[in-house]
Amino acid sequence: MTRTPFICCNQVYFGNGAVSDLGTVVQRFGAGRVLVVTDRGVRNAGILGEPLSALQRSGIGYAVFDDIKPEPNEGTVDALVAAVRDEKIDAVVGIGGGSVLDCAKVAAILLSRGGRLRDYLGQGKVAGYGLPLILVPTTSGTGSESTPNALFIVDGEKQAVISPYLVPKVAVIDPVVTATAPPHVTAAAGVDALVHACESFTSLRSTSLTEMYSLRAAELIARSIRTAVWQGIDMAAREDMALGSYLAGIAIANAGTGAVHALAYPLGSKHGLSHGISNSVMFLYVSEANIPAAIQKFAILARALGAKTTDMSRREAAYAYVDEIMSIIRDVGLPLSLAEFGVEPSDIHELVTDAMKQTRLLNNNPRVLAQEDIEKIYRHALSGEGCRH
Ligand SMILES: [Fe+2]
Structure with missing residues (x-):
């Protein structure tokens, strides 16, 4: 080895x-x-x-x-x-x-x-x-x-x-x-960092060492992203975000990212969405698809993000993760649907084709995603229908 x-x-x-x-x-x-x-x-x-x-x-x-x-x-x-x-x-x-x-x-x-x-x-x-x-x-x-x-x-x-x-x-x-970054920049960058923490934690390349960085990053970002966005001069929140994004960076340097990034990239190259926004808008839908493949890890992540999971089954705790990320994305004012960016159903074929080329990232993803799975995720992101609330 x-x-x-x-x-x-x-x-x-x-x-x-x-x-x-x-x-x-x-x-x-x-x-x-x-x-x-x-x-x-x-x-x-x-x-x-x-x-x-x-x-x-x-x-x-x-x-x-x-x-x-x-x-x-x-x-x-x-x-x-x-x-x-x-x-x-x-x-x-x-x-x-x-x-x-x-x-x-x-x-x-x-x-x-x-x-x-x-x-x-x-x-x-x-x-x-x-x-x-x-x-x-x-x-x-x-x-x-x-x-x-x-x-x-x-x-x-x-x-x-x-x-x-x-x-x-x-x-x-x-x-x-x-501290001078405006709310929309802080939000998009912060959610990108949160995606790093979460995708590296569930990556097939994660190790005990990388998981330590991922989890601490997830805790720091989840507890402070709302304050950093809406009270940008709060230096305790800014410190949490700076440390969280740095730790999440170390985690992805060693464990990689996954399908959220793989499906976000074509939105940047073909539709001009920024890196943070494209990741944010795919985060929920890719996560919903991934959860059955890594119930235990998503349950741990849900707790790190602040969910109260004590009386829940492991499966319920894992799905509480989706609720946590959805509330974060909503609370920081970022979009939850691709339709807001002028993406049309006719664009999906090209998006799927391009996302499939991101094998470096898809290979890290806890669930193997076939072409039809990726297509379904984009359709959910376009209509918001995968969103359970
Ligand atoms: Fe990223």
């Missing part, structure tokens, strides 16, 4: 105000000039001020690229690399949500090892470390700071670069920088 090592980043700076240490962190790599990868939303929210000041205080120069688009593609990565190709860059700092962090991961490889994004798509195509990589998440969601994955839309499909060399040297997780 070949064992794979447990993946997590080398160093984590966690806590309110942690971005003030960014200059010191970069100095430890002996870097004189860094590339800061970010997007306009982060810049306009004023989040860059403190990290850039921290770099200046340590005498570190920087170039800022702020044109990362949601759901990045090859063009996004090409523009990023071209912007600094003639500069001497010693390290890459990503400050943003999942799209920004994924682009920073790949930039660190391309600026050091050459080639184009397409050369590295798939598993294990990166031969070694790129430039030192430091990631600063500004939303509590993707967990990209913990994972060996970077996702891009290439040839109309969501494709991944997967390599342990994409895991950052340092993650700087500062709940303060997440």
Whole structure:
């Protein structure tokens, strides 16, 4: 049996105000000039001020690229690399949500090892470390700071670069920088993180070690997501969400995600739904399909999400999980039906075809899903009819 090592980043700076240490962190790599990868939303929210000041205080120069688009593609990565190709860059700092962090991961490889994004798509195509990589998440969601994955839309499909060399040297997780995220962003990112916690827990690749991260993440996110969304300045809730999404990221780095993500990806690539929203809208319907395949685990998850299951049978407890996630999605104001996004019944065939290609994720799912199962799940998501309430 070949064992794979447990993946997590080398160093984590966690806590309110942690971005003030960014200059010191970069100095430890002996870097004189860094590339800061970010997007306009982060810049306009004023989040860059403190990290850039921290770099200046340590005498570190920087170039800022702020044109990362949601759901990045090859063009996004090409523009990023071209912007600094003639500069001497010693390290890459990503400050943003999942799209920004994924682009920073790949930039660190391309600026050091050459080639184009397409050369590295798939598993294990990166031969070694790129430039030192430091990631600063500004939303509590993707967990990209913990994972060996970077996702891009290439040839109309969501494709991944997967390599342990994409895991950052340092993650700087500062709940303060997440506090300006508006309710809809906090909600979509937070539900994505919750999906990570739950899908990794029921993944066929889960282990005792990954389950520990998954369960704690589920508890933290479930208890604080509503407050983080509707009282964004509540720092206790923001801390729970930042820690929860980080722990869930470690869980998916090692146990993977499942059919929620597999069925969500085509909604991003074909219908333009954001990663968080597409996962949120499929969460309930995929979960209902999965429950009979993993009653025990879903019963444990239901308790972690806050369900009172003491007097329930194990099966009743497992189905209480569906009620918990539905109430969370409703309470944070996210949609529970695909119809709201203009998806038509005639779109389902293409969605099913694309989802079936996500075998990397479907293979982790606790229930084997045949083509007709996936079609049924999309139909439920479109009509809301699988929703039992
Ligand atoms: Fe995700």
